[in-house]
Amino acid sequence: MIKNNIRVRFAPSPTGFLHVGGARTALFNWLFARHSGGTFILRIEDTDRERSKPEYEEAILRDMRWLGLDWDEGPEAGGEKGPYFQTQRGSLYKKELEKLIFTGNAYPCFCSQEELAADREAQIAVGKIYRYSGKCAQLTADEAEEKSRKGELSAIRLRVKEGFTTFTDIVRGQVTVNHEEIDDLILVRRDGEPTYNFVAVVDDALMEISHVIRGDDHLPNTPKQILVYNALGFKIPQFAHIPLILGPDRSPLSKRHGASSVSEFKRQGYLPETMVNYLALLGWSFDGKTEIFSQEELIQKFSLERVVKSAAAFDYEKLQWLNGHYLRAMDDEKMFQLCRDYLLENKIISQKYVQSEDIYLRRVVALVRGNLKLISQIDEQLTYFLNDVYAYDPQALIKFKTAENISVFERVIKVLNETDSLAPIPLEERFRKEAVSMERKFSELVHPMRLAITGRTNSPNLFEIMEVIGKDRCLDRLQRFLNSIQKTKG
């Protein structure tokens, strides 16, 4: 496919799992790229060597793939503008830094951390806002050289002149910041490591990023970065800052609200199509009416102009409803595979059982799937299919374990014994007739039977269950229930 000049990127730090906020940022970038025929780039911002871990990096790639967010350039994909790991781009930063020093847009700062800290405290004590004094900005080239010759270490700062920076954000509109609000920011630390606001700009510029789509939290960084773009002589990209995702209590979404990382949602039994659809709806809408979007429809309909400005609270209930929707729409084979994988992963059933009972399991899943909103709920739907001994619902037990039900169960067992085929429709017909002849309501027959055969008051179609479980097991279960009534009531 021929790509145009639209290039966007998602740039996670491998310091943790992929958070839903990050996932949505990635999604919006991806949708924008796919919609416009542009290029989607994945860049790993791993310069925080203490917190970055390879396992997080792997997890992020895995979760991105699970969501279906494929990247055109980046780790494992390669690309012309690499490397795509910041830790491998040191020489590029060095080269750009030299440009800045040569043009006088950056200068060495010899102030020690202690000095700066003291300065800060002094200013705060007087009730002023802390700003770097600009002391080292005054140093002449000779003075600076003299200091370095004496072995004094320096950080490198950007020289910020007076004035205002204005930019137009695609979702926020025009934003203006007075340079008084901006310090002479550090570009390279005393230890030689470049800082985020410097490397992000260099990377975005060198990778020819046309649209920077990222979280709201970067909005205050943007004027600083524009200053760096200008100092470097690079073209400024378009910016689009998307609002943050909050928890149900409107504080930033975190683990204490429940699941907050993509892998956690996956583990709980959510589908990737659910996550993509829901995340797209969180902060974006098409017409305010349509709720269900396939990935193709999202690509076709997405636009940054329709991204909302305000932060959205994550609604776990709506997510679950959506998942139920996608689960219902799924074909039996895929549903079976997902359930089987879930049951195997959580060691609820063994590989051996899956192999020997393949047909049985398929029929069971097809039966109970109607009640699932999460794949993980398959577990508790399965109890009476996997075990012949199970607890009875206590309330229902009181209701149905009655002396008068003795004759009911005797009849039911007799009828079932005389029945050869358990095909659900004729079987139901047979019991309907039986209810009439017993002068009982059909439900008065079905409910006690359900309790005996499943242990519960609700289940899928009882007669389909009976067919799947088989005549012998059903008779055993009915007989066992009858015996227990006779023992206490007889």
Place this chain on the structure above:
RNA sequence: GACCCCAUCGUCUAGAGGCCUAGGACACCUGGUUUUCAUCCAGGCAACACGAGUUCGAAUCUCGUUGGGGUCACCA
């Protein structure tokens, strides 16, 4: 605290001066379908944060107040 951003039902949102007695979805409530649950169907509850302007007319424009969020690092 300073600076920046935001503000429509409980939640996600539609709404870009008259189409709004504010629409849709989740949740909730009622009824229907079903052997039960789930589904499905029908209906209901429920919001323009507040106060001043501008205007013939404001959810929509302006200002202020309040509330929420973000950022203020030699973290990313």
